[in-house]
Amino acid sequence: MKLLKFLFLICGVLAFLTRIGVAIDKPYEGISTDELMKIKYYIKYTKFAQDYQSTGDVWLIGKGGFKRHRKFLRARIILNRESDGIDYKDMVVFTDPGSVKGLAILTWTYIDPKKEQDGWLWLPSLRKIRRISQSQADDSFLGSDFTTEEITIRRWEDETYEIIGEEKFKGYQCEFDGKTYYEGLDCYIVEAKPKRKDWYYSKRIVWVDKNTGASIFDEIYDPAGRKARTIFREYQEYPKGYLPQTLLECKNLRTGHRTAVTFDEIKFDSGLQEGFFTEKTLMRTKW
Amino acid sequence: MVQRITRFLVIWAVLLVVSSAYGIDVSENVTVSGIIKNETASHLKMDEFMKIENTVQMGIEYRPTDYLHLFGLFRFFYDGVFDAEEQYEPVKSQLYRTDVTNDWLRELYVDLLSNRLDLRIGRQQVVWGTADGVKILDAVNATDMREFTLDDYADSRIPLWMLKLEYAPTLNGTAQFLFIPDFQANYIPPLGAPFTFGASKLGEQGVDYLQSLGVTVSRHEDVKPDPWKDLSDSTIGFRWLDVVGGFEYTLNFLYGFYLSGANYSWWEPPLTGPPIPGVNTLNLEKRYERIYLYGASFTKALAKGALSGLTLRGEFAYIQDVPTYYDGPLGVAVTKMDNFNYVLGFDKYLVTNWSTSLQFIQLITSEKDYQGYTLLFGPTLGQMDQVTTMLSLKVSTDLMHERLKPEVLIIYGFDNDWKISPRVQFEILNSLVAVAGVHIFEGKPENLYGQFDDRDELFFELRFGF
Numbered sequence: 001m002k003l004l005k006f007l008f009l010i011c012g013v014l015a016f017l018t019r020i021g022v023a024i025d026k027p028y029e030g031i032s033t034d035e036l037m038k039i040k041y042y043i044k045y046t047k048f049a050q051d052y053q054s055t056g057d058v059w060l061i062g063k064g065g066f067k068r069h070r071k072f073l074r075a076r077i078i079l080n081r082e083s084d085g086i087d088y089k090d091m092v093v094f095t096d097p098g099s100v101k102g103l104a105i106l107t108w109t110y111i112d113p114k115k116e117q118d119g120w121l122w123l124p125s126l127r128k129i130r131r132i133s134q135s136q137a138d139d140s141f142l143g144s145d146f147t148t149e150e151i152t153i154r155r156w157e158d159e160t161y162e163i164i165g166e167e168k169f170k171g172y173q174c175e176f177d178g179k180t181y182y183e184g185l186d187c188y189i190v191e192a193k194p195k196r197k198d199w200y201y202s203k204r205i206v207w208v209d210k211n212t213g214a215s216i217f218d219e220i221y222d223p224a225g226r227k228a229r230t231i232f233r234e235y236q237e238y239p240k241g242y243l244p245q246t247l248l249e250c251k252n253l254r255t256g257h258r259t260a261v262t263f264d265e266i267k268f269d270s271g272l273q274e275g276f277f278t279e280k281t282l283m284r285t286k287w
Numbered sequence: 288m289v290q291r292i293t294r295f296l297v298i299w300a301v302l303l304v305v306s307s308a309y310g311i312d313v314s315e316n317v318t319v320s321g322i323i324k325n326e327t328a329s330h331l332k333m334d335e336f337m338k339i340e341n342t343v344q345m346g347i348e349y350r351p352t353d354y355l356h357l358f359g360l361f362r363f364f365y366d367g368v369f370d371a372e373e374q375y376e377p378v379k380s381q382l383y384r385t386d387v388t389n390d391w392l393r394e395l396y397v398d399l400l401s402n403r404l405d406l407r408i409g410r411q412q413v414v415w416g417t418a419d420g421v422k423i424l425d426a427v428n429a430t431d432m433r434e435f436t437l438d439d440y441a442d443s444r445i446p447l448w449m450l451k452l453e454y455a456p457t458l459n460g461t462a463q464f465l466f467i468p469d470f471q472a473n474y475i476p477p478l479g480a481p482f483t484f485g486a487s488k489l490g491e492q493g494v495d496y497l498q499s500l501g502v503t504v505s506r507h508e509d510v511k512p513d514p515w516k517d518l519s520d521s522t523i524g525f526r527w528l529d530v531v532g533g534f535e536y537t538l539n540f541l542y543g544f545y546l547s548g549a550n551y552s553w554w555e556p557p558l559t560g561p562p563i564p565g566v567n568t569l570n571l572e573k574r575y576e577r578i579y580l581y582g583a584s585f586t587k588a589l590a591k592g593a594l595s596g597l598t599l600r601g602e603f604a605y606i607q608d609v610p611t612y613y614d615g616p617l618g619v620a621v622t623k624m625d626n627f628n629y630v631l632g633f634d635k636y637l638v639t640n641w642s643t644s645l646q647f648i649q650l651i652t653s654e655k656d657y658q659g660y661t662l663l664f665g666p667t668l669g670q671m672d673q674v675t676t677m678l679s680l681k682v683s684t685d686l687m688h689e690r691l692k693p694e695v696l697i698i699y700g701f702d703n704d705w706k707i708s709p710r711v712q713f714e715i716l717n718s719l720v721a722v723a724g725v726h727i728f729e730g731k732p733e734n735l736y737g738q739f740d741d742r743d744e745l746f747f748e749l750r751f752g753f
Contacts, residue, residue: 060688068690069717084532097717098752101320108533116590118533126441127414131535131586132634133598139640143689257688275402279528280453280461284400286348286358 027213033161033190039213040206041156043235043243045078045088051272052076052244054263055095059176060143063256070142071096074263077272080111087111089277090152093285102285105132106277113155122282129279138200144259145229145250147200158195159204165189169207172217172232176249176260181234182217186210198223209235212243228253242268321345324750331725331743335374337481338434338746339367344393354401360394362442368481378479382433390431393446407451412444413465415526415539416584416602418630419681420698420706421648423602424539424582427465427524429546431474435482435739437708437726437746445471447522457529465524465541468514472575473546485667485738490550493618494571501564507572512544533590539582539604547665548573549610549621558617576623579607598634603627611652612663612671619668620660625653641684648677669733676701690714704730704737722748 025039046052058070073095078088086108093104102124107117119132137149144151149158171183187207194201202225207217218231234247248261275281321344328338342364349357362385369379385391396409416424420436429445431438449467456462476483478491494504512520522543529536555568562569586600604627611624630648637643655673656662664671683694695709710724725745730737 068688068714098320098322099714099718099720099750101752110590114591116588116595118588118590125439127412127444128417128440130417131588131598131600133588133596133636133642136596136636136639139636140685140688143685145688273402275455275458278455278459278461280405280455284356284398284405286346286356 025213027188027208027210033163034156036163036188036208036213037159037161037190037192038156040208040215043212043214044245046076046242046244046268047078047080047088048240048242049268050078051270052078052266052268053270053272054244054266056261056263058142058144059260060145061176061258061260069097070094070100075272075276077274077277079274082111085110085112085115089274091277091281104282104285106279106282107152108277109152113157117152120279120282122285124285129282144261145252145257146231146248146259150231150250159192160195162191163188164191164205166210169216174232174234174247174249174260175251175258176247176262181232182209185216187216190215201228214243236266238266238268240268244268316350318348318350319345320348320753322750322752324748326746326748328744328746331727331745333745336368336371337742337744339371340364341367346394354399356398356400358394358396358398359392361391362393363391375479375481378477381477382480390445403455405451405453407453408449410446410448411451412441412446413449413451413524414440414444415537415582417586417600418602418632418648419644419646420679420696421630421646421677423604423628423630423648424537424580424584426541426543426546426580426604427467427522429471429473432484433474433476433480433482437482437744445474447471449522459531460527460529463524463526463528465522467522467524467543468518470512470514470520470522470544470575471546472509472511472544472548475547482739482742485669485732486665489668490619494569497562497569500562502562503565503568505568505570507570509548510572510574512575534585534587536585537583539580539584541578541580541582543578543580544575545578545608545610546575548575549612550619551621552618554617574610576608576610578609581605581607596635598632600632600634601629602632603629611657612665612668613657613660614663615657615660619663622657624657624662627651627653641682644679644681646677646679648679650675650677664733664735666735667733667738669731672702677704698736700730700734700736702730702734702737704734706736718752720748720750720752722746722750 027036027039042048053075056072056074060068071094073093075091076088079086088109090107090109091104094100094102104122106120109117121130121132123130137147137153139148141148141151166188169182169185169187172181174181188210190206190208192204192206202221202223205219206215208215214235216233219227220229222228230251230253232249233245235243236246237243244263244266246263249258251258324342326338326340329336342362344360344362346358346360365384366382369375369383392410394411396407396411399406413427414425415427428447431443431445447467448469449465452464454462475487478487497504514520522541525540527538551572551574553570554562555570558567582604584602586598588598589595606626608623609626610621612619612621628650630646632644632646634644651674652662652671662671663669677698677700679696679698681694681696683692685692690713692712698706705728707727708724710722712720712722714720725743727743728736728739730740732738732740
């Protein structure tokens with residue numbers, strides 16, 4: 001009987017832990033590259049939390065300084081559900097400027113890395129929902145300097161990894177806000193190579209924070225081995241050790257075009273219901 | 288004219304000041320947004336304007352709580368082509384501005400929202416189906432066809448007062464009920480408009496001929512349903528939508544009206560031979576008759592395997608009691624037949640950001656003739672095949688970080704009937720977008736697109752959104 005009570009207690013504790021999210025793993029001395037990069041993806045897709053909401057701003061900046069601006073709302077619920085294989089659901093709604101206002105995208109991402117996302121696009125000007133094919137992974141993500149793969153698709157399983165060094169990060173001079181970030185931060189340097197052949201990049205050199213496992217800086221090399229783009233990520237630590245991205249900057253070294261994304265009003269575990277991530281919600285958007 | 292342009296410019300200037308002063312959020316709960324645009328089209332030969340339309344559209348949303356939203360969308364336009372082109376002057380009063388068709392109030396509704404039940408009450412648009420360039424299930428709201436099918440559907444769809452209830456008994460399943468105590472017919476452009484249908488021209492020619500013989504032609508008032516007076520004239524709709532394992536489907540039902548109406552004619556007294564002036568009178572009357580629409584649609588994005596990335600979609604409508612014209616012994620007459628219309632679509636990104644969308648469309652009439660009489664195609668009164676087959680192909684991409692978006696939509700009817708519409712959109716500034724393109728029609732006058740073979744147009748649009 002005592003054993004039964006003990007098992008119930010354990011189950012209860014596990015259920016509680018599941019509801020509040022799971023503790024985030026941290027890198028440790030002697031960690032394998034694969035384990036390290038699993039932590040990186042865990043952080044990237046906020047899989048430590050039950051749900052996530054934020055507002056955001058995107059600046060698309062030309063070489064000559066010409067800026068285009070987008071504002072958006074983002075919500076995500078992490079399900080990691082075996083029964084239907086759904087990993088998480090995402091909703092992004094553009095709120096500005098008028099030319100894209102109200103445009104909303106709902107995506108369902110599956111646990112199986114080989115299964116493509118399901119996506120729905122609400123076109124407010126047409127009052128219509130279109131089922132969308134997943135964009136080609138090497139396509140620019142919504143006109144930015146990021147690829148679709150870099151923002152929404154890439155999984156841990158898509159690359160092979162090797163730690164090629166450990167050093168203090170020399171600091172990133174952010175062109176968007178002029179600040180220098182993470183100077184002297186202890187990092188692992190990881191070489192990531194795509195498993196796909198003849199892909200749009202030959203490798204990435206990734207600086208991963210030794211303390212948190214978050215990737216802060218990528219150098220992306222084209223198929224000819226030339227450095228083509230860089231991506232910087234800033235994180236802020238939230239209660240429970242949650243670590244969301246708060247600033248991204250991607251530079252195209254050939255064209256001089258760059259994209260900056262900032263995230264504000266970040267909320268975790270606010271009790272979003274899965275019913276929010278449906279077409280019914282998409283159609284509530286007026287603009 | 289000068290006064291009107293001045294008035295328009297003043298309104299524009301005031302709106303610009305208001306929008307820049309208030310931005311998008313007037314207060315925490317109130318959002319104002321809008322569009323100011325000019326659409327100018329000329330004949331491809333550049334010898335006449337076909338449209339010089341200035342539009343102001345403004346939307347206001349008030350969200351006192353998460354569960355109660357109020358929304359209004361107002362649109363005003365003035366089409367200067369009826370001043371600029373003498374040949375359109377006779378129809379100016381019917382087409383040149385918003386209040387002619389009473390559609391300045393595009394939307395005005397209250398949303399009452401909850402996790403499972405959403406209620407929207409007021410003037411609104413409801414869109415069923417997802418086909419490009421053709422309407423199969425999109426049959427709830429009527430269409431303003433003053434620009435044929437060239438206008439954006441959101442602009443040409445005529446809103447209706449209705450109650451829309453959406454209930455989600457399961458996570459992904461939603462039942463939608465529509466109760467529409469309102470009626471609006473498709474707006475068919477009058478004779479002399481830039482896009483007058485072939486049937487209207489033929490009908491008028493016939494009437495002119497009879498009148499030249501001294502025969503009296505009596506035009507009766509349209510017989511329209513009036514749900515405000517008789518609730519049994521209301522339209523009722525139902526849609527069930529569900530997503531099962533990535534397979535999305537809908538089941539649709541609409542108890543509504545044939546929105547283009549049917550032109551009935553009869554002689555008084557009945558003809559016993561050729562019409563006799565002063566004795567026989569030809570009576571003309573347009574009636575809007577009940578139809579039953581049973582429909583379904585599906586979409587499935589193939590997520591695995593060789594066809595991964597391909598989205599399949601289909602839309603099917605079986606419509607009972609569709610008024611159908613035939614070439615009867617005393618001229619054009621109307622009977623009722625059932626129609627089965629469907630579209631199958633295949634969407635895929637082919638190379639990086641090149642999106643392609645191919646559609647196979649068939650419009651099928653239940654009979655190939657009526658008691659041996661030839662069936663006639665409503666918009667042109669040309670001979671109608673029992674099965675009309677069309678293909679459409681839409682190809683689009685983007686350049687310059689999605690600043691430049693070229694696109695082409697080609698619709699091909701198997702009677703060698705074409706519409707080709709290439710266009711390019713350029714984002715000049717965050718809120719300022721320019722669009723340029725052409726619409727090219729090819730085909731025989733008795734076919735849908737061929738009737739506008741001499742109406743090819745070059746268009747340009749400048750749109751400011753706030």
